[in-house]
Amino acid sequence: MGVYYNGGGYFVNSNAQIIAHYKNKLPAIIKTKYGNGLVILSGVHFEIDQQMLEREEDFDGFLKVIVSELKIFEEDRLLFCKDIIARLIC
Secondary structure, eight states: OOOBOSSOOOOOOTTSEEEEEOTTSOEEEEEEEETTEEEEEESSBTTOOHHHHHTSTTIIIIIHHHHHHHHHTHHHHHHHHHHHHHHHHO
16 A cells, blocks of 8 residues: 655554554554553654645655656545545444
8 A cells, every 4th residue: 555655753662553564664653542542643644645746846856756656546545535534433
């Protein structure tokens, strides 16, 4: 799956559930308890679709290549977003 990544960090927490990894195997998205609830922390921007990036001022630059790649994974990204929401409910 491919999602927008703009240099986000990775997570180190032995109590967290790792939901997704970067290519280098470091945790990119985690789920953990916070108070009486659950939180999901992400170093990648799975909420951003290619249409959002096309509206950016720098679209003619480096974003043009990124947008064409993100279009390939749009269906997977939407399914992943639904999965993330379901993980917060359970």
